[in-house]
Amino acid sequence: MGALAVVFDLDGTLIDSAPDVRAALNRLLAEEGRRQLSLPEVQELVGEGASALIERAWAVTGDAAAETGVKPLVERYLAHYRAHPADHTHVYDGVVAELERLRAAGIPLGICTNKPHRMTEIVLDALGLAKHFAAVLGGDFPRRKPDGEHIRETLRRMGAEGRTAVYVGDSITDVRAARDAGLPVVAVSYGYARMPPEDLGADILIDRFADLGPAIAKVLA
Numbered sequence: 001m002g003a004l005a006v007v008f009d010l011d012g013t014l015i016d017s018a019p020d021v022r023a024a025l026n027r028l029l030a031e032e033g034r035r036q037l038s039l040p041e042v043q044e045l046v047g048e049g050a051s052a053l054i055e056r057a058w059a060v061t062g063d064a065a066a067e068t069g070v071k072p073l074v075e076r077y078l079a080h081y082r083a084h085p086a087d088h089t090h091v092y093d094g095v096v097a098e099l100e101r102l103r104a105a106g107i108p109l110g111i112c113t114n115k116p117h118r119m120t121e122i123v124l125d126a127l128g129l130a131k132h133f134a135a136v137l138g139g140d141f142p143r144r145k146p147d148g149e150h151i152r153e154t155l156r157r158m159g160a161e162g163r164t165a166v167y168v169g170d171s172i173t174d175v176r177a178a179r180d181a182g183l184p185v186v187a188v189s190y191g192y193a194r195m196p197p198e199d200l201g202a203d204i205l206i207d208r209f210a211d212l213g214p215a216i217a218k219v220l221a
């Protein structure tokens with residue numbers, strides 16, 4: 001194995017952001033006279049970025065959003081989210097220790113997320129996580145996950161192109177993107193998968209972030 005690099009998904013993998021996503025989305029839904037969404041419902045909507053989130057939220061609360069109506073709704077949703085980026089978001093157990101351990105081993109780390117880029121930066125700053133990552137690439141990237149180019153471009157921005165890389169995520173979109181990029185993938189079982197995590201088709205499934213080190217060693221063996 002050559003020198004290693006690790007790229008992570010964000011929502012449902014490193015952070016449990018659904019409570020703040022829910023709060024911002026529910027404010028918008030209330031403004032539009034629509035019903036409120038429960039936390040499990042919101043967890044089902046997350047994973048393909050903000051436009052998909054709005055479209056899915058509209059579809060489950062009444063009439064679908066008009067195509068031209070999605071963009072202004074996304075902007076209003078993000079304004080609500082920016083006002084409260086991490087009031088109820090928490091970093092999953094073991095994440096900070098594991099990121100520190102990998103970094104101390106000289107392994108460059110990156111984030112490849114479908115969350116809008118600016119929103120991702122705001123949330124990472126609010127949680128004190130930004131310092132761990134050599135590069136962060138959000139979902140405004142034109143070829144976003146499940147396109148493997150999203151992960152490849154993250155690796156380039158990390159200066160880690162020549163390295164052996166592993167992707168870590170929580171959803172089928174992550175597994176497809178990693179496959180498309182030709183990378184092994186570790187899935188976490190506690191995220192927002194919308195299916196039994198065993199069915200994601202990852203190379204290995206972990207229940208706790210603290211198990212990441214041995215999982216990476218296994219997928220590369």
Ligand SMILES: O=C(O)COP(=O)(O)O
Pocket residue numbers: 009010011012045046047048049050053112113114115116
């Ligand atoms: O915000 C989203 O829809 C997805 O975010 P993720 O790619 O970090 O899971």
Ligand SMILES: [Mg+2]
Pocket residue numbers: 009010011012013047169170171191192
């Ligand atoms: Mg995710």
